[in-house]
Amino acid sequence: MNEINRHQRQLQLSGFGKECQDKLAVAKILVIGAGGLGCPALHYLAGAGVGTLGIVDFDTISITNLHRQILFSTDDVGKSKVLVAAQKLKAINPEVEIKTYSTQLTNLNALEILKNYDLIIDSTDNYSTRYLVNDACVLLEKPLIYGAVIRFEGQVGVFNIEENSLKTNYRDLFPNPPNPDSAFSCNDMGVLGVLPGIIGTWQASEVIKIIAGIGTPLVNKILTLNLLENAAFEFEITKNNEFQPNIPKNKADFLKFNYEWFCDKNYQNVISLEAFDQIRKNQKCTIIDVREPNETPIITEFEALNLPLSRFRESISKMDFTNTVVLLCQSGQRSIKALELLKKQQPSIEAFSLKGGIIEWKTHSKSNYHEQSQT
Amino acid sequence: MEINVLLFGQLSESIGKSSLKLTGISTTDELKIRLQQQFPGLEKMTYSIAVNKQIIQKNTPLNSGDEVALLPPFSGG
Numbered sequence: 001m002n003e004i005n006r007h008q009r010q011l012q013l014s015g016f017g018k019e020c021q022d023k024l025a026v027a028k029i030l031v032i033g034a035g036g037l038g039c040p041a042l043h044y045l046a047g048a049g050v051g052t053l054g055i056v057d058f059d060t061i062s063i064t065n066l067h068r069q070i071l072f073s074t075d076d077v078g079k080s081k082v083l084v085a086a087q088k089l090k091a092i093n094p095e096v097e098i099k100t101y102s103t104q105l106t107n108l109n110a111l112e113i114l115k116n117y118d119l120i121i122d123s124t125d126n127y128s129t130r131y132l133v134n135d136a137c138v139l140l141e142k143p144l145i146y147g148a149v150i151r152f153e154g155q156v157g158v159f160n161i162e163e164n165s166l167k168t169n170y171r172d173l174f175p176n177p178p179n180p181d182s183a184f185s186c187n188d189m190g191v192l193g194v195l196p197g198i199i200g201t202w203q204a205s206e207v208i209k210i211i212a213g214i215g216t217p218l219v220n221k222i223l224t225l226n227l228l229e230n231a232a233f234e235f236e237i238t239k240n241n242e243f244q245p246n247i248p249k250n251k252a253d254f255l256k257f258n259y260e261w262f263c264d265k266n267y268q269n270v271i272s273l274e275a276f277d278q279i280r281k282n283q284k285c286t287i288i289d290v291r292e293p294n295e296t297p298i299i300t301e302f303e304a305l306n307l308p309l310s311r312f313r314e315s316i317s318k319m320d321f322t323n324t325v326v327l328l329c330q331s332g333q334r335s336i337k338a339l340e341l342l343k344k345q346q347p348s349i350e351a352f353s354l355k356g357g358i359i360e361w362k363t364h365s366k367s368n369y370h371e372q373s374q375t
Numbered sequence: 376m377e378i379n380v381l382l383f384g385q386l387s388e389s390i391g392k393s394s395l396k397l398t399g400i401s402t403t404d405e406l407k408i409r410l411q412q413q414f415p416g417l418e419k420m421t422y423s424i425a426v427n428k429q430i431i432q433k434n435t436p437l438n439s440g441d442e443v444a445l446l447p448p449f450s451g452g
Contacts, residue, residue, distance in 0.1 A: 124452050
């Protein structure tokens with residue numbers, strides 16, 4: 001009886017009703033990523049009365065997440081995303097079963113986790129995981145609701161459901177990941193909270209349509225949205241027979257496939273946090289921060305030259321570096337681009353990009369050691 | 376014969392426009408060559424091509440009035 005009251009507005013909706021509600025109540029949905037896309041999707045699916053929600057995320061909550069990761073509040077900063085999300089979702093709808101996976105999804109655990117769910121939502125923020133999730137869904141024959149954003153534009157689509165004898169997946173649209181220097185995250189480029197809010201909600205909408213059997217889900221389609229210009233375009237995806245061989249064909253191949261290599265193959269000059277600290281201690285080096293001047297956190301622990309990526313090429317054209325150079329940015333993506341530009345200008349320079357950027361360095365240095373002196 | 380080209384994401388940012396009109400192009404391979412000549416950074420970018428709202432997987436002939444979209448992947452979430 002309580003359940004009927006909670007979902008009354010859906011039950012009374014012509015074109016939805018009890019039959020659709022009952023279908024939602026036995027559905028098991030996995031949301032991979034409890035971030036900008038994942039939070040609104042989880043929120044609405046819990047509210048709608050989905051039977052089981054699984055959440056995969058290994059991250060903790062930062063204050064800069066709060067403008068878009070709407071399940072989290074200021075008091076939650078520092079806590080585990082999946083655990084806080086589970087608490088909030090249970091408060092929204094105690095009848096939903098919530099399963100949390102506070103882990104990095106890899107090819108070693110993906111098949112095991114995904115197999116228990118009916119539909120998978122890709123709410124991730126990097127190409128490695130997107131390709132991994134796609135390939136796992138193809139192997140397990142699970143529908144995948146794809147969503148992605150950049151700046152003011154988003155994409156959403158449904159993969160791996162057969163319709164009119166056609167079943168497409170992410171690799172039919174983008175067979176190969178782009179160069180790492182063009183793979184920017186929301187942390188790098190910035191984003192308005194409303195964008196993942198809309199795309200994540202749209203992903204939840206696709207889930208509801210598929211489970212309830214209503215409307216026209218974006219099967220074999222990709223919808224692009226431009227929030228600034230109010231433009232929406234829908235494209236039909238066709239089968240890419242030429243590149244299918246790149247996809248692991250069975251579980252054994254999937255377990256051997258190196259997704260990190262596949263996406264980051266050109267970047268041997270990306271150094272770890274430990275290597276960076278060693279270089280700072282033992283060598284004369286020039287540290288270059290390629291973030292824009294107003295970005296935080298501010299670096300106080302060591303001296304860094306600020307040469308924003310937006311003007312990097314011109315800035316370095318007048319410079320000649322004699323020391324080892326380490327480039328850094330917020331999360332380690334823009335600094336790779338800067339490294340490429342620097343290497344072009346000064347091919348013989350010894351230069352590196354800091355993996356994980358200043359965000360990971362700050363976390364690492366807080367937990368590992370106290371700064372004694374500057375180099 | 377004129378075609379309309381739609382650009383998305385980092386493509387439209389790099390090129391500085393969200394659409395262009397081009398003439399004298401009869402296939403999608405020709406289109407790529409012409410655009411790369413005009414915008415050299417394009418060569419390194421990854422994108423899919425759609426002709427009249429359908430993703431194409433190989434070189435495709437173009438007719439006057441066709442709409443071609445260049446879709447880069449997005450990774451943000």
